[in-house]
Amino acid sequence: MEIKVVANVLKLNDEVAALNRRALAEAGVACLNIMGSPGCGKTALLEATLPRLRPALKIGVIAGDIATTRDAERLAHLCDGVTQINTGGSCHLDANQVRQGLANLDLHALDLVIIENVGNLICPVTFDLGQGAKMGLFSVPEGADKPAKHPRIVLEADLLVLTKTDLLPHVPFDKTIFDADLRSLRDDVTLIETSVVSGAGLDAWCQWVRRFVDERKGVQARQVSQSRTE
Amino acid sequence: MHEAAITQALIEQVRAAMPPGARLQRCAVQVGELEHLDPYVMQTIWQASTANTDLRGAELVIERVALRVRCGACAREFTPADRSIMLCPSCGSVKPQLLSGTGIILRSLEVERT
Numbered sequence: 272m273e274i275k276v277v278a279n280v281l282k283l284n285d286e287v288a289a290l291n292r293r294a295l296a297e298a299g300v301a302c303l304n305i306m307g308s309p310g311c312g313k314t315a316l317l318e319a320t321l322p323r324l325r326p327a328l329k330i331g332v333i334a335g336d337i338a339t340t341r342d343a344e345r346l347a348h349l350c351d352g353v354t355q356i357n358t359g360g361s362c363h364l365d366a367n368q369v370r371q372g373l374a375n376l377d378l379h380a381l382d383l384v385i386i387e388n389v390g391n392l393i394c395p396v397t398f399d400l401g402q403g404a405k406m407g408l409f410s411v412p413e414g415a416d417k418p419a420k421h422p423r424i425v426l427e428a429d430l431l432v433l434t435k436t437d438l439l440p441h442v443p444f445d446k447t448i449f450d451a452d453l454r455s456l457r458d459d460v461t462l463i464e465t466s467v468v469s470g471a472g473l474d475a476w477c478q479w480v481r482r483f484v485d486e487r488k489g490v491q492a493r494q495v496s497q498s499r500t501e
Numbered sequence: 502m503h504e505a506a507i508t509q510a511l512i513e514q515v516r517a518a519m520p521p522g523a524r525l526q527r528c529a530v531q532v533g534e535l536e537h538l539d540p541y542v543m544q545t546i547w548q549a550s551t552a553n554t555d556l557r558g559a560e561l562v563i564e565r566v567a568l569r570v571r572c573g574a575c576a577r578e579f580t581p582a583d584r585s586i587m588l589c590p591s592c593g594s595v596k597p598q599l600l601s602g603t604g605i606i607l608r609s610l611e612v613e614r615t
Binding site for chain 1: 503505506507510511513514518520523530535536537573584585586587588594595596597599603604605606607608609610611612613614
């Protein structure tokens with residue numbers, strides 16, 4: 272006997288992600304999910320820019336890693352709350368882990384939660400965490416072929432960042448190919464080019480984050496008031 | 502290697518959908534092309550996770566769902582010949598909106614009454 276089913280296998284994850292999204296909206300906190308390869312400079316970008324974004328923005332960080340609390344230690348004195356999630360071996364964060372991470376932060380005292388996902392360009396993209404925006408990082412030493420090899424992050428990202436641009440004169444990275452591959456996937460996604468060494472692009476990134484927080488809070492306020500009138 | 506997390510979630514969903522007293526023979530699941538899930542790895546995890554359980558011996562059938570997009574500029578729907586090139590064949594813009602090719606969906610269970 273055949274039983275027809277149409278069930279999303281990630282239903283449980285997506286339901287918890289919806290709970291996270293609602294908790295963030297009710298507290299009026301924007302949430303950014305940052306994804307990129309190991310060593311692409313996720314933590315370094317935050318180290319360089321959290322001092323610029325604060326104190327105007329109150330920022331909590333959820334750092335995901337397979338092991339160690341090193342990222343949380345690097346960021347602890349630079350933000351208003353940090354929580355480290357060790358996945359043990361898993362290559363991505365899921366919504367339930369983020370739910371526990373959010374419980375460790377005082378959401379009502381924050382404007383923004385930044386989730387620094389486990390270093391990986393593939394698996395994290397599948398899992399909704401409840402974020403308001405997804406950001407993908409590529410770094411110059413990884414090579415110019417990363418957008419073509421990892422199309423999904425390009426297709427789903429709200430923002431892309433190319434890091435370590437100070438290395439462009441020193442490593443074989445064909446920027447023309449990088450740009451052409453990226454624009455073959457999407458011509459409407461914003462790309463910010465940064466270097467924490469030279470400081471290039473850091474102001475542009477901070478401006479994007481400030482605008483994202485403002486816009487997200489507006490959207491959330493409308494959603495919360497709508498759900499109260501329903 | 503998110504095949505392990507996905508396959509475990511699938512097994513939980515299968516158990517929830519099984520009628521009481523039935524025995525699973527086959528389970529069909531659709532996997533979007535952009536999920537980057539290796540079907541051989543999923544099969545290995547499925548077999549290892551169902552051995553010596555109520556689902557032992559059941560077959561996992563994995564159907565790949567191709568990427569399909571809608572052009573954000575002119576609304577033309579198309580299947581990109583190359584998944585790294587999303588150029589609209591009608592208007593030449595590159596503003597793809599995903600219609601299919603993501604998601605993991607449990608579609609059917611083949612069961613026998615015991």
